Amino acid sequence: MRDAKKTNKLAGETSPYLLEHVHNPVDWFPWGAQALQKAADEDKPLFISIGYSACHWCHVMARECFEDAEVARELNRGFVSVKVDREERPDIDAVYMRACEVMTGNGGWPLSVFADAQGKPFYAGTYFPKDAFLKLLFAVREAWENERGRLSKSAARITALIDAEERDDGGHDSAPIQEAAAQFRRRFDPEYGGFGSAPKFPAPHNLMFLLRTAPELAEKTLECMFRGGMFDHVGGGFCRYSTDRFWLVPHFEKMLYDNALLAIAYLTAYEQSGRPLWRAVAERTLAYMERELRAPDGGFYASQDADSEGMEGRYYLFSPGEIREALGDADGARFCLRYGITETGNFEGLSVPNLLRAREDDAETDALLPRVYDYRKKRVPPRTDVKKLTAWNALAAAAFAAGGRILKHGLYADAARDTLAFIGRELSDDGAVLVGKTSGKRLGAGFLSDYAFYAYALIEAYEATFEESFLSRAAGLAKRACALFEDAQGGGFFLSGKDNETLVARTKESYDGAMPSGNSVMAYVLSRLALLTDDEEFARRAERQSAFMNGLAASYPAGYGFYLYGALPVKKIVCATNDPAGLRGLRVRSDWAFRFASGPEYPIIDNKTTYYVCEGGVCHPPAHAI
CATH class of the missing domain: 1.50.10.10 (Glycosyltransferase)
Structure with missing residues (x-):
């Protein structure tokens, strides 16, 4: 449950993701020296939770675990809890995602990591429902108290693995x-x-x-x-x-x-x-x-x-009745047929508009889209x-x-x-x-x-x-x-x-x-x-x-x-011209590296715009067209 009067140590942050957790009963810290020092002083492991604002499963775990008084009590008693916005700190995310991949073979968000006071990880996972997370907290606390040596060795080994440098092993002259x-x-x-x-x-x-x-x-x-x-x-x-x-x-x-x-x-x-x-x-x-x-x-x-209105995707979903309300019966029926909106729906009893079965163009029906958009705008929008x-x-x-x-x-x-x-x-x-x-x-x-x-x-x-x-x-x-x-x-x-x-x-x-x-x-x-x-x-x-x-x-x-x-191969084109403005209509292609000449090595020939083209290791004779 949320306590609107109580804030944790995320209150001074500006990240929208961190501020979503400011009223959690968990005593969250932002990443920083204060959290690491507290873990060292109190001899507690770090619990590091990494996510981002638009992450659906981050919100699910927040509701099930971080807003729950029982979970908060266990986290506050046995751990120093740290919240990280992966979009603001991709370096922290990269380190602990690599650790999760080393330990479990996969990764994702929310990313849930347990580490020592130096930040060296010894256990990692992703989403946990409440019961599984409580069991994990008990297991980690017991291991921290009774098997510290094993955890320390594991943390050192994992840190060494994620710190191993990627190197060119040689012998690969060309791109595969x-x-x-x-x-x-x-x-x-x-x-x-x-x-x-x-x-x-x-x-x-x-x-x-x-x-x-x-x-x-x-x-x-x-x-x-x-x-x-x-x-x-x-x-x-x-x-x-x-x-x-x-x-x-x-x-x-x-x-x-x-x-x-x-x-x-x-x-x-x-x-x-x-x-x-x-x-x-x-x-x-x-x-x-x-x-x-x-x-x-x-x-x-x-x-x-x-999410919006407490449901994943609600802002984007429609029933036939809603479309008829927006467009009237005749236009609504036509729109529903084209965009696959049915009484049974294709997601949670409602329909995601789509053209999977609409193989022919229908500009007349597509012209109704702005009216449906205006109707949708009246809904509670997803958070930005x-x-x-x-x-x-x-x-x-x-x-x-x-x-x-x-x-x-x-x-x-x-x-x-x-x-x-x-x-x-x-x-x-x-x-x-x-x-x-x-x-x-x-x-x-x-x-x-x-x-x-x-x-x-x-x-x-x-x-x-x-x-x-x-x-x-x-x-x-x-x-x-x-x-x-x-x-x-x-x-x-x-x-x-x-x-x-x-x-x-x-x-x-x-x-x-x-x-x-x-x-x-x-x-x-x-x-x-x-x-x-x-x-x-x-x-x-x-x-x-x-x-x-x-x-x-x-x-x-x-x-x-x-x-x-x-x-992929790129065509290098150097253009020598007296009239750069006259080339404003030129469409430079994605596989060109195009620039204007800036020195005497690319002369203008016959007082006409001249192109010097090189590709595939070969330079062609100057030309007046490309």
Whole structure:
């Protein structure tokens, strides 16, 4: 139960996720020296609970355990309890998620970890219902009191394992592109798209890779994702993932980074095929981001919850009666037929709107969507996590820049400029990048992904606008990231850098999961900067990073989709012209590294715009067209 009068030590925090727990009877501490010192002084283990605001199962465990007086009594008596927002502290999350994976073989959120006063973990899991959690608390307390030596050895062993550096093992000169495509083919679902069985995640960076290596797999998946209920047909944008094989019933939380990356994937598909559907889905996704996640100060909020009115997905579900109330009998019946809204429903007795059985276009019925949206707006909305995270805002900027470049849409380019200006103004400090900002408070020093994604967005903005300031800022950020995060001995980049807190382990993230890893994005940034600037230092760093990533990707190529997307062939184009403004209509493709000439080595021939093109290790003769 909540005690509205009592607050714990989260009261001074600004994270919306932490503040959700401020009235718990659990005596929560934020992560920091005070909690670790209390554990040492009182000889108690740490209980570290890691989650995020839009996490449905985090809310379930909070209701069942952390708002419960019996559970709180056991935690307060035997443990020092620490709450962590994984989106603000990805370094803490990475360390303890790795520990959970080492101990259990899998992970997820909520992440539940027990550790000693130094933060070294000895037991980890994810969601626990009340009875199982109470039994676990009793078992951990007993082991802490009677088997301390065994726990200490376990903590030391686990910490050593998660602190082990990922290294390039040598012998991998090329990226395993064909091997990855073959792995995706083996796991592909030919009937419903996607890979493997339920749950199905969108992994847009994998689709970006497949659009160039196995386009039929990518386009089948893009269409099925759109037709299913994972796409919000009423309001636009995508939910987190599908709980079933058909993309019908989603996990209803909406994340900024998912929508930004999916917009890029659909834009890339449109660029490649010209199919109008891909453009329409991208535009509706970008419109959702602008309408529902854009903050008044120019940044983007992090996410929207899955739950409202005490039910998962309630905001997005409809009955036929509700549709008739919104549209009237005739239009309502037509809408229900097209969007699969039935009396029996497809989730908890209600229906997720979808087009899985609607194979024909029906513009007349689709024109009713704004009226249904207006009807839905009268409901209690899901909670919005108002954190503005640098890495995620950078992805949003990259998505709008891609829209400006591919669609030649000035408003999208302007949205990218505005977002990048916000990051530079509000999420940076004298050149140093921060994690983000919430409730008016700037968060701490940025991590690798903050620098890498920001540089990636600046490169996208340069290719959309040809504004040199974006390119120079990207180069400066990349150099700073190398100074802060690069592992000069083992290769690659650490997640945390010289400006970040020192934890019990220092991890490197190279695997491309829900988002591309910082190491994958740095490989892309360095290789593109080498082509765009002709800077030999960027070329050397890009080659070294590629060798590091090739070695890791060789073990499971399909797990490195964004890295391999960045490793695909790129056409370097240098344009020498007397009329740069005359090229504003030029559509720079995603597989180009395009820039204007800035020196005498690229002369204008016959007083006409001249293109110097290099690809596949070969430079072609100068030409007046591309």
